[in-house]
Amino acid sequence: MKIEVQLTGSPLAESYSPLSTVGAHGAFVEFRGIIRGEERGQPVAALEYETYAEMALREIRRLLESIAERHPCLGVRVVHRTGAVPVGEAAVYIGVVSLHRAEAIALLGEFLDRLKQSVPIWKRRMVPVAGTVPSKTAISAPKPRAGACSLDGALAEIRSRCQPLPAVPAPLAEAFGRVLRETVCAPEDMPPFDRSARDGYAILSTDAAGHFQVVDTLDAADWRPRSLQPGQAVRVATGSALPCGGLRVVMQEHVEREGSRIRVLEHEHASNIRLRGEDMQAGQPLVQAGARLNAGALALLGAAGCVQPLVSPRPRVAHFTTGDELVSPQQTPKPGQIRDSNSTLIRGLLQNVPCDLEQNHLTEDFETAWRQLDPKRLAKVDLLLVSGGASVGAKDFSRPLLERLGFEIIFSQVNVRPGKPLIFGINGRRVAFGLPGNPLAHFVCFHFAVALALARLAGESGPVFLRAPLAAKLEDEPCPRETLWPAHLEWNSGAPRLHPMVWASSGDLSCLPAANTLIRVPANQAILEAGTEVDFLPAAGMVCP
Numbered sequence: 001m002k003i004e005v006q007l008t009g010s011p012l013a014e015s016y017s018p019l020s021t022v023g024a025h026g027a028f029v030e031f032r033g034i035i036r037g038e039e040r041g042q043p044v045a046a047l048e049y050e051t052y053a054e055m056a057l058r059e060i061r062r063l064l065e066s067i068a069e070r071h072p073c074l075g076v077r078v079v080h081r082t083g084a085v086p087v088g089e090a091a092v093y094i095g096v097v098s099l100h101r102a103e104a105i106a107l108l109g110e111f112l113d114r115l116k117q118s119v120p121i122w123k124r125r126m127v128p129v130a131g132t133v134p135s136k137t138a139i140s141a142p143k144p145r146a147g148a149c150s151l152d153g154a155l156a157e158i159r160s161r162c163q164p165l166p167a168v169p170a171p172l173a174e175a176f177g178r179v180l181r182e183t184v185c186a187p188e189d190m191p192p193f194d195r196s197a198r199d200g201y202a203i204l205s206t207d208a209a210g211h212f213q214v215v216d217t218l219d220a221a222d223w224r225p226r227s228l229q230p231g232q233a234v235r236v237a238t239g240s241a242l243p244c245g246g247l248r249v250v251m252q253e254h255v256e257r258e259g260s261r262i263r264v265l266e267h268e269h270a271s272n273i274r275l276r277g278e279d280m281q282a283g284q285p286l287v288q289a290g291a292r293l294n295a296g297a298l299a300l301l302g303a304a305g306c307v308q309p310l311v312s313p314r315p316r317v318a319h320f321t322t323g324d325e326l327v328s329p330q331q332t333p334k335p336g337q338i339r340d341s342n343s344t345l346i347r348g349l350l351q352n353v354p355c356d357l358e359q360n361h362l363t364e365d366f367e368t369a370w371r372q373l374d375p376k377r378l379a380k381v382d383l384l385l386v387s388g389g390a391s392v393g394a395k396d397f398s399r400p401l402l403e404r405l406g407f408e409i410i411f412s413q414v415n416v417r418p419g420k421p422l423i424f425g426i427n428g429r430r431v432a433f434g435l436p437g438n439p440l441a442h443f444v445c446f447h448f449a450v451a452l453a454l455a456r457l458a459g460e461s462g463p464v465f466l467r468a469p470l471a472a473k474l475e476d477e478p479c480p481r482e483t484l485w486p487a488h489l490e491w492n493s494g495a496p497r498l499h500p501m502v503w504a505s506s507g508d509l510s511c512l513p514a515a516n517t518l519i520r521v522p523a524n525q526a527i528l529e530a531g532t533e534v535d536f537l538p539a540a541g542m543v544c545p
């Protein structure tokens with residue numbers, strides 16, 4: 001029997017043609033499962049389906065093959081939609097072709113009966129209709145993910161799936177902090193001609209006489225080639241192009257001048273000349289592709305006349321907060337409300353990253369939030385960050401939102417503390433994260449996940465863990481997850497040392513001002529003694545050891 005199975009995040013097709021099979025078929029039986037407006041007595045706007053694609057595809061195929069042993073058919077096509085499926089739209093399509101209708105109907109019936117029990121596609125939760133009180137419970141308890149992604153696994157996924165954005169030429173004045181995407185070579189020797197390194201007098205390098213006749217005066221911008229005879233000198237300034245080869249420059253401080261004559265008080269060993277090409281030679285690489293352009297690199301490019309280097313573009317970043325309890329920092333929270341701190345945090349963290357940031361707040365109702373968004377505008381966003389709503393709460397809609405925006409969810413949990421409910425999605429070149437709303441978790445996820453994605457989009461490999469000793473004992477309850485522990489790295493007598501910060505929960509904010517690193521504490525490791533060398537991740541703005 002021919003079998004075709006497909007999982008899709010998009011709406012199902014209007015119609016599917018019968019699967020082409022060998023030989024004539026007498027029956028073509030189709031089924032579409034449509035989302036009703038009600039689930040377990042509650043009005044819903046959509047149902048969200050979650051699956052492990054590889055496993056689901058395998059299990060559907062296996063199930064169909066086993067049923068076909070009893071009800072032999074010619075071919076079956078199954079298309080199952082995942083993510084949020086709005087009311088009125090189909091979640092599943094099944095088309096069976098067979099010689100006679102009886103076996104097609106039998107296969108379809110049995111497949112539908114067993115699909116739910118045998119195949120890992122879950123109705124994860126319902127999306128309530130705007131204005132109704134949503135169910136607090138998920139429709140069927142979300143099955144524990146077959147192990148949340150490990151920290152290393154998450155880093156590997158982000159590293160491999162985030163691809164560099166296409167390079168653009170940028171004027172030097174706008175290129176600071178961007179990644180150079182071409183190796184720039186010196187177009188000419190630097191310096192381009194022999195220049196005096198001093199204010200003084202150029203004489204033949206072999207002339208050790210005591211008195212000289214000054215035959216010309218060259219300022220820094222002058223270009224007057226000529227030859228010199230023994231006993232002749234040319235007055236030069238620092239940077240003057242020397243009139244010929246075979247010279248040295250006597251410093252002005254070592255000379256007494258009387259009219260057009262000079263007396264050399266001291267002949268130095270140094271030639272006081274910057275030779276053509278001594279800094280770099282034509283064709284020599286000046287700045288390599290992949291370098292993040294600092295002031296020095298920009299100065300070098302400018303000196304070489306490379307005024308429009310090919311660099312990484314400024315990614316467009318959108319950061320949306322969710323949570324009806326949030327008010328802006330300017331407002332006085334009413335009972336039950338809190339001030340939004342994540343917007344300020346992200347704005348600050350992105351201060352030194354060349355990017356165009358747009359921030360907004362989304363209402364905590366899926367459909368209303370959806371209407372707030374401008375899909376055309378969002379399609380131009382390179383990195384989408386949704387703050388809060390990344391977990392399994394009744395109102396947490398980050399995942400279905402990202403799915404409806406066409407993102408494939410790569411993982412939705414990471415075995416790390418704080419920051420477990422972290423969603424990572426990809427849509428072509430576009431990247432999305434559903435970040436936990438708790439401020440410390442937001443901070444941690446930014447540093448290990450978002451910073452890595454930004455680096456990859458820019459064309460870098462991303463931050464790496466470094467090692468340094470603990471300045472003090474780190475003691476905690478053992479945790480089955482790895483911990484990214486906020487810490488302060490300081491230089492003590494030239495050596496880096498990590499001070500673990502005090503924090504109690506992922507909702508803490510008080511440790512953030514001093515936190516410039518995250519210590520990687522292994523799972524189940526309760527105590528790390530002072531002096532122990534540990535891995536740590538530099539946080540924004542930290543000077544690396």
Ligand code: AMP
Nearest residue numbers: 321323340341342388389390436437438
């Ligand atoms: P959530 O991730 O939406 O479940 O939120 C977890 C916790 O973080 C809740 O206590 C929220 O009130 C808090 N929270 C969410 N967003 C923010 C924000 N933008 N600023 C400060 N706290 C937040």
Ligand code: MG
Nearest residue numbers: 322323388389
């Ligand atoms: Mg929330």
